[in-house]
Amino acid sequence: MSELVGPVEVVGTGLLGTSVALACRRAGLEVLLTDVSAEHVRTAAAVGAGRPRDPDDRPELVVVAVPPAHLGAAIADALRASDAVVTDVGSVKAGLHAQVLRAVGPALATRYVGSHPMAGSERSGPLAASYALFDGRPWAITPHEGNSAETVALVEELVDLCGAVAVRFTPEEHDRAVARTSHVPHLLASLVAARLAEAPAQHLALSGQGVRDVTRVAAGDPALYGQIVTANAEAVLGLLHEVRGQLDSLISAISEEDGDALAGVLLQGVAGTRAIPGKHGGPVRPTASVFVSVPDEPGVLARLFAAAGEADVNVEDVRIDHDLGRAVGLVELVVDDARGDHLQESLESQGWVTHR
Structure with missing residues (x-):
């Protein structure tokens, strides 16, 4: 795999772009920030995501993270502006690749590799960003016939240092x-x-x-x-x-x-x-749910998880349903099917109100 040494330029300092920048900084890479909003660049720089790009900077990799309607033009601009490899974080790939190819021609398009991290948040903007946003998440890479192995490997290196898991697709299959x-x-x-x-x-x-x-x-x-x-x-x-x-x-x-x-x-x-794949991408395993009534007060969830830990039961998943008329919640603890009865008995012995 090619080694990404930087600098990495991030075009678009919203949630995804700033999160990529923070992950690159975590890995020790120099990051250059570009955005039509000078305020977004200042904010991203202030949270440690990098510095504004100077005209003389020569990035090794450009990550385009602008809104979907502007992706094609921004990728084309990045390919024309330097000899860097260019990728993006857009969620649609086939039409975008065709648009880039029409805009810059096949020679420049060889340096473009589409990609799409499967991560996000209901929040937006640089202040919502996190270097850990992509940890353990799938990240689609969509090479095309004109890409060299080295070019694709550089994008895979980005995915790896962001903590994500690379999955290859054709643009159409993606x-x-x-x-x-x-x-x-x-x-x-x-x-x-x-x-x-x-x-x-x-x-x-x-x-x-x-x-x-x-x-x-x-x-x-x-x-x-x-x-x-x-x-x-x-x-x-x-x-x-x-x-x-x-x-x-x-x-x-x-x-x-x-x-x-x-x-x-x-x-x-x-x-x-x-x-749907199960935990950590493995096969779905049989589970059991134990429902626990809990008051809506500080520290109660910590006590509940501690009680499950004392029972030597690993909680696979958790959901909370809130009563509309009372300050009480119903916590669903999802555990391995063989451990459901044991967890219920252990919790009830500690005074928790449960049902299956």
Whole structure:
């Protein structure tokens, strides 16, 4: 693998760009900051992400982290401005690569390698950035035929020093993958959330953790996500047509009281949840849930986790559902299936109120 020695230029000092810059600084690299917003550059520099780029600087690698609508032009500008390898953090790749190729021609485009870290936050801007944002996260790399092995290896080195896990795709396969795992789920979450916007307060009083789980991503920036979905229209539309067909089948099954057809749709959903990779990317393992009633007060979660530790039980996952009418929460501790009964007995012996 090529060794990335820097400097690294980051174009766009928002959440992702500044997080990349902070990770590079953590690795000891010099980082140059560029943004149309001088205030963002000053803020990113103030949090230790690097320094403003000078005209005489010669970066080894340029990471373009601007909004989707401006990515193609910014990548083309970076390729023309120096002989550096250029990558980006955009969430759509095939159309972007074609746009760059048209803008600069095949010779310059050999230095462009698309990439896409699967990490983010509901927050935005340089103050929301973290050097640890990408730790353990998948980061797609989408080489094209014109790239040399050394060029691709340099981008893989960036991914590695950011703490992420590189996954190679063709640009087209990447776009189909993110349509399936990110873009279409976001759109469907928005449709579900929209049914809540004008719902009577009496209906909303029944809101539980399930509806929060289904609608969480719908709170994202509509303008940004609109750009992303539009850029990946072909892959998104193909899946939406499939969903529309399934929705028609679901409506028919319910209206005709066809229990077998309805069960078939629901079983497909179960199969889909089981297809999602488990902990650390491994196979899904059987788990058990222990529900614990806890008061909403400082330190209670620390005491609960300590109690689970005293029971010698590793907590695989945790979810919290808050009572609407009381200052009490219901904490769901997800543990290995074989340890569920033991954890419940141990917690109850320590005075916790639990159920399975």
